[in-house]
Amino acid sequence: MTPDHLSGIARYWDAAAAGFDDEPDHGLRDPATRAAWASRLAGWLPSGPWDVLDLGCGTGSLSALLAQVGHRVTGVDVSPQMIERARTKLADAGLPATFVVGDAADPPGDPVDVVLVRHLVWTLPDPRAALARWVGLLRPAGTLVLVEGRWATGDGDPYVTDAPPLPWGGGVTAAELAATVAPLVSGLRVELLGDDDALWGGPVTDERYALVARL
Template sequence: MSAVQDNVDAYWTGRAPSYDDYQQRPERLALDQAAWSAVLAAALPAAPADVLDLGTGSGYVALLLAALGHDVTATDLSEGMLERARVHAASAERAPDFRRGDAVAPDFADASFDAITNRYLMWTLREPERALAAWHRLLRPGGVLAVVDSTWFPDGLDRDTTEDFVRLYDAGVRDALPLAAAESIDATRELVVAAGFRDVTVTPLTSILELDRAHGVAPDHEVRLQFLVRGLRP
């Protein structure tokens, strides 16, 4: 793929244990699961639908989608994240099919899915135009694209001074990620529209914001409003 993707994968493999542990913290887990399940259920077709979760990480969204009754395929390129996802899948009543795969060029036949989802992928996605074109092809007519993200670094990626981030999200990586330092979610919306999706909407996720304000966010992170960008394949 590229040295850029190698660096991104290495960073997230290193982060996988702490990232997943934070998402699973018991004092907030049930509240988070309820809030995210509501967001996803409102955005996606009625279950059961064939759903592809891209950049699945440790499988948080994929597992919720499966629990909602969907048939879920989930991919990531970080082996460390996939390892965590498969551990969770082993104890799930209804488990996604976790596979190693590239979100920019998913290896599936056209018109294979009723919905495509991702969370916290767009900001760290190389070649988003190419990726969105691929996602458009993979959806059946009337299929739903639902992506969640925020403007995590509106003042630039220099805000994160952790050693691995500075080393692996180097200048070459930053130059290859056009949404990494976006100042508005409109940058993501515009790419979705340009890819040919219709009825594109942006929904502020106030329920998630309230949880973040009440319970705090991960170390070295700021509370930020997150958004659901949703579009339909004609």
């Protein structure tokens, strides 16, 4: 992706930052929603604490949950406004974390124990290359957690003018994502999430799941 495309995407998410946490599963403001995500994270991550890379971290709500239980978290997002809100959120809570403005598809940094990615692959013009990069960032026996879905809308058109087309613009089914990830890892499992209303702040009708893979 060219620097101009990345800049356009950053502007798009900068504009969304102010209202991002209004979505129940983004802001985690409701105690039940926050507890539901904390419980899922505890089940997906091996006992730690671990070095965790939260890619496409947005305003840092999942980073905060991870930091609360002692994980060493680095969040990466292309949007400076999202990163600023994440830094403020964790600082206000007295939680340590590092946040970096950068391309989540090709993040900077050293190897980590866990790569966590939520609702990001649909935004990428080359999600398969990003998946290979993320697996390559993991230490031996590391864990990749992808929280994804196949949305009710979206047709692959870019959401930023003149950006490349999006192969998974409408999201990706668990079957297709598992088939893509399987050759890169030693094992994986899929956990369906669509029937857990607490995660989303209410019922959803599209496919939502977590794919947990280990090297």
